[in-house]
Amino acid sequence: MYSIFLVDDEELELEMMRDFIRWEDMGIYVAGVGVNGKDAQEKIQAIQPDIVLTDVQMPLMDGLELAKWVSEQYAWMQIVFLTGHDEFAYVKSALHVGAVGYLLKPLDLEEISGVMERVKRKCEEARLKNKSLRVTKANLLKELLDEKEAGRRDNLAAGLLALERRASESRYALALCCVDRDFSAHAGETGALSRLADAAEDYFRELGLEVAIVRHREDELAIFREAGESDATREQWAALGRTIRGRLGLSATIAVGGEYAEPGRIDELYGQVRSLGDERFYLGPGQVIETGDVKPGYSCDTLPPFPEERWLSDLQQSNREEAERKLAEYGGNLRQLRIGRAVVSEWAIGLLARLEELLHPPGLGGHAAPGKRAALYHAVYDCQTLQGIEAIIRQAAEQYMNLLEERSGDKNAKLVRRVCEIIDRSYHEPITINGLSAQVYLSPNYLRSLFREKTGMTIHDYLTRIRLDKAKEMLADPALKVQDIAQKIGYESASYFISLFLKNQGVTPNEYRKNLR
Incomplete structure (x- = not known):
C-alpha cells in the first residue's frame, strides 16, 4: 500500500x-x-x-x-x-x-x-528509480572504501556528487558490522551471510533511519551515515547485533566511527574504523565498539611471565580449577596490557607445542598427527579474539589431561589428585608424609615416588607452594601481621616463614606487601 x-x-x-x-x-x-x-x-x-x-x-x-x-x-x-x-x-x-x-x-x-x-x-x-539510485550510490561508496589512487577517488567522488544532484559534497561517517566467525552458529553457511545486508536494511528501515549499506566482504557490512541525518544510538547498534543473531544465528561486532568526512576520504575512514574493530580481539565478540572504548597509547608487545611449569603441573595432576584460574588470570593481564595479537598467537602456539612434546616425547616412539597439529596452529592464527585463543588452549589442555589419565591409569591419577585435595584443604595444619600415606593406603616411599612421577615435584614442594600462595592472598589485607599469616598457613616460626618466602619469591613478605599498593 x-x-x-x-x-x-x-x-x-x-x-x-x-x-x-x-x-x-x-x-x-x-x-x-x-x-x-x-x-x-x-x-x-x-x-x-x-x-x-x-x-x-x-x-x-x-x-x-x-x-x-x-x-x-x-x-x-x-x-x-x-x-x-x-x-x-x-x-x-x-x-x-x-x-x-x-x-x-x-x-x-x-x-x-x-x-x-x-x-x-x-x-x-x-520507488524503482530510488532503488536504482541507491544501488548506484552503494556501488560508488563500495569502490571508495578501498581506492588508494587519488585521481580515481576524485572521479568516484564526482560521480557521487552528480548522482546526488547537490551543490556540495555530502559528508559520511562509517560503521562496520563484522561477523564473529568463531562464535556464530551459521558462519559457514553462505545463505546466512547473504542475508546479512537484508537483515540490516530491514532493521534501519523499521527505525526510520537513513543509511547506505554496502556488503564489502563476505562477512563484513559497511554502513554509511550521512551528516545531517539522525544517527543510531549505542543501544540501537546493540539491538542490530541482537537482530542479526536472532534472525541469522550470526554473532556480529559493530565498530562505529564518529568522524564525518567527504567521499574522497572514505578509504581513510575505513582504515580508522577497521583499527577500531581490532579492539574485538580484547573486548570479545558481539560488542558495539566506539572511539571512546579504546584506551589511546595503551599497548605493549612484551609478554608478562606466564607460570607455565606450575600450569603444566596442574594439568598433570588433573587440577582443572587451578589450571583454569591461572589461564584466566593471565588472559586478563594480556587484555589489560593490550598485548599485540601476533605476540599472543606466538605465545599460544608455543604453549600448545609444549603440550604436544609432553604427549609425544621424541625418541620414545610417540608421534603426533602433523595434520591435526597444523590445523590447531592455524586455528590460533585465525582467531579473531583472545577469548577464542583461550578456548583453544583450554580444549587442548583438557585433551592433554584426559590422555595423561588414560596412559598413567585412572587409579594412580586419582590417588595423587586425592593427596593434592587433602593438602589444599588442610595446608594450615601439620602435614606429614606418614599421615598422607595412611589416608590413601600407600607406603610413604611409594607415595613420594608416585607423587613426583605424576606432578614433577615433591610433596613438600607442593605443600610449600600452596602455603605461600595463600600467604600472598593474605598479605593483601593490611590488618594481618606477618606473624599471624605464618601461623594461619601452618608455620609456627615467623622467621622460618620469612626466610622461606624470601627464598621462593625473591622478596620478604613486607616488601611483597608494599609492592601490592
Whole structure:
C-alpha cells in the first residue's frame, strides 16, 4: 500500500477526507493530517509519506509553497492539489511545482479514484528509480572504501556528487558490522551471510533511519551515515547485533566511527574504523565498539611471565580449577596490557607445542598427527579474539589431561589428585608424609615416588607452594601481621616463614606487601 498525507485548513473538509473517503479500496492509507503548510512540514519530515494531498489556499504557508518545499526535500514524493478554484492560473502553478494532478472541491469519488491510479503509477516509478539510485550510490561508496589512487577517488567522488544532484559534497561517517566467525552458529553457511545486508536494511528501515549499506566482504557490512541525518544510538547498534543473531544465528561486532568526512576520504575512514574493530580481539565478540572504548597509547608487545611449569603441573595432576584460574588470570593481564595479537598467537602456539612434546616425547616412539597439529596452529592464527585463543588452549589442555589419565591409569591419577585435595584443604595444619600415606593406603616411599612421577615435584614442594600462595592472598589485607599469616598457613616460626618466602619469591613478605599498593 501507499501512504498519503492530507493538508487542509478547513477542519470539516479534513475530517471528511480522512474518514469518509475509502482510501483502503484504492490501496492507500492515511498516514497523517496537517491544518496548514507549516503544521504539515514537521509531520511530513517525520512520516515521509508517498503522497501529499494539499489544499492550495491556506494561512501561514499555502499549498504552493508547501509543494515547492516538498519537491526540494523529497523529490520522490508525489503532490496532488485540492482547490475550490478551477482557474487556469492555479492549475498552471500546481503543475509548475511538480504536482501530479489536482482535485476540485467538492470532491467527486470517481475523480479521486482516477487521479489516485495515476499517482500510484508515479509512486511505483519513483520507488524503482530510488532503488536504482541507491544501488548506484552503494556501488560508488563500495569502490571508495578501498581506492588508494587519488585521481580515481576524485572521479568516484564526482560521480557521487552528480548522482546526488547537490551543490556540495555530502559528508559520511562509517560503521562496520563484522561477523564473529568463531562464535556464530551459521558462519559457514553462505545463505546466512547473504542475508546479512537484508537483515540490516530491514532493521534501519523499521527505525526510520537513513543509511547506505554496502556488503564489502563476505562477512563484513559497511554502513554509511550521512551528516545531517539522525544517527543510531549505542543501544540501537546493540539491538542490530541482537537482530542479526536472532534472525541469522550470526554473532556480529559493530565498530562505529564518529568522524564525518567527504567521499574522497572514505578509504581513510575505513582504515580508522577497521583499527577500531581490532579492539574485538580484547573486548570479545558481539560488542558495539566506539572511539571512546579504546584506551589511546595503551599497548605493549612484551609478554608478562606466564607460570607455565606450575600450569603444566596442574594439568598433570588433573587440577582443572587451578589450571583454569591461572589461564584466566593471565588472559586478563594480556587484555589489560593490550598485548599485540601476533605476540599472543606466538605465545599460544608455543604453549600448545609444549603440550604436544609432553604427549609425544621424541625418541620414545610417540608421534603426533602433523595434520591435526597444523590445523590447531592455524586455528590460533585465525582467531579473531583472545577469548577464542583461550578456548583453544583450554580444549587442548583438557585433551592433554584426559590422555595423561588414560596412559598413567585412572587409579594412580586419582590417588595423587586425592593427596593434592587433602593438602589444599588442610595446608594450615601439620602435614606429614606418614599421615598422607595412611589416608590413601600407600607406603610413604611409594607415595613420594608416585607423587613426583605424576606432578614433577615433591610433596613438600607442593605443600610449600600452596602455603605461600595463600600467604600472598593474605598479605593483601593490611590488618594481618606477618606473624599471624605464618601461623594461619601452618608455620609456627615467623622467621622460618620469612626466610622461606624470601627464598621462593625473591622478596620478604613486607616488601611483597608494599609492592601490592
